[in-house]
Amino acid sequence: xxxxxxxxxxxxxxxxxxxxxxxxxxxxxxxxxxxxxxxxxxxxxxxxxxxxxxxxxxxxxxxxxxxxxxxxxxxxxxxxxxxxxxxxxxxxxxxxxxxxxxxxxxxxxxxxxxxxxxxxxxxxxxxxxxxxxxxxxxxxxxxxxxxxxxxxxxxxxxxxxxxxxxxxxxxxxxxxxxxxxxxxxxxxxxxxxxxxxxxxxxxxxxxxxxxxxxxxxxxxxxxxxxxxxxxxxxxxxxxxxxxxxxxxxxxxxxxxxxxxxxxxxxxxxxxxxxxxxxxxxxxxxxxxxxxxxxxxx
Numbered sequence: 139x140x141x142x143x144x145x146x147x148x149x150x151x152x153x154x155x156x157x158x159x160x161x162x163x164x165x166x167x168x169x170x171x172x173x174x175x176x177x178x179x180x181x182x183x184x185x186x187x188x189x190x191x192x193x194x195x196x197x198x199x200x201x202x203x204x205x206x207x208x209x210x211x212x213x214x215x216x217x218x219x220x221x222x223x224x225x226x227x228x229x230x231x232x233x234x235x236x237x238x239x240x241x242x243x244x245x246x247x248x249x250x251x252x253x254x255x256x257x258x259x260x261x262x263x264x265x266x267x268x269x270x271x272x273x274x275x276x277x278x279x280x281x282x283x284x285x286x287x288x289x290x291x292x293x294x295x296x297x298x299x300x301x302x303x304x305x306x307x308x309x310x311x312x313x314x315x316x317x318x319x320x321x322x323x324x325x326x327x328x329x330x331x332x333x334x335x336x337x338x339x340x341x342x343x344x345x346x347x348x349x350x351x352x353x354x355x356x357x358x359x360x361x362x363x364x365x366x367x368x369x370x371x372x373x374x375x376x377x378x379x380x381x382x383x384x385x386x387x388x389x390x391x392x393x394x395x396x397x398x399x400x401x402x403x404x405x406x407x408x409x410x411x412x413x414x415x416x417x418x419x420x421x422x423x424x425x426x427x428x429x430x431x432x433x434x435x
Contacts, residue, residue: 171240276397
């Protein structure tokens with residue numbers, strides 16, 4: 139056995155209606171998620187024992203399932219109940235809940251087999267925070283052409299393109315790979331990307347070339363609350379390198395400043411004031427969410 143396999147945690151997971159130790163969970167080799175990547179997923183952060191932006195994540199799960207013509211097998215409250223049970227042992231520590239639904243088990247055939255029972259899998263992982271030292275310094279990223287398919291708006295388990303893109307930054311010793319299609323900004327391997335110019339937060343439009351992260355709506359709301367202009371439009375490669383600030387966002391990174399890209403400084407090479415404001419506002423939003431649910435802030 140591989141040492142990583144040997145070290146699989148015994149934490150509880152949910153698989154097709156049953157709770158079991160993660161290391162003991164099994165699916166059929168004919169599951170279409172295993173054979174084709176024919177499924178979707180979501181990752182929901184949990185702070186203070188409460189899922190953050192849970193309804194927004196589940197709404198995106200609905201949209202992804204609809205694109206694949208898979209009926210959502212559970213209700214919003216059933217998904218929430220599973221998440222709360224799995225995260226309860228972790229107490230108030232930051233965690234993430236991974237939800238995955240595949241089309242189900244069938245003989246291997248590319249066509250969408252009707253009437254299958256979807257395979258439902260949920261697990262929980264620790265969500266270690268990015269250190270204050272890293273946030274104060276900012277991170278380095280690299281660029282690449284966006285070689286993925288044309289339906290990036292589906293949060294599909296078919297993530298080979300993202301894996302290959304992320305490996306580019308791993309081998310460069312960078313935090314993320316920021317991608318461009320025909321010289322226009324799309325997104326990073328597992329993050330959305332934002333520029334700041336003249337005090338305005340700017341991101342690519344919501345279309346089929348970008349997975350619209352839950353941070354899209356959250357950052358727009360935070361900008362409105364704090365008087366920061368916000369707009370979505372096409373962003374050129376030239377604009378990215380000429381930006382005053384460059385940010386990436388995701389469920390696990392929250393919002394993070396990028397200070398160098400392909401070895402070139404962005405702005406003055408330090409995290410900027412818009413990042414500082416948005417990060418502080420993000421922490422306040424997390425506290426409000428925990429307090430709203432009656433949990434410790």
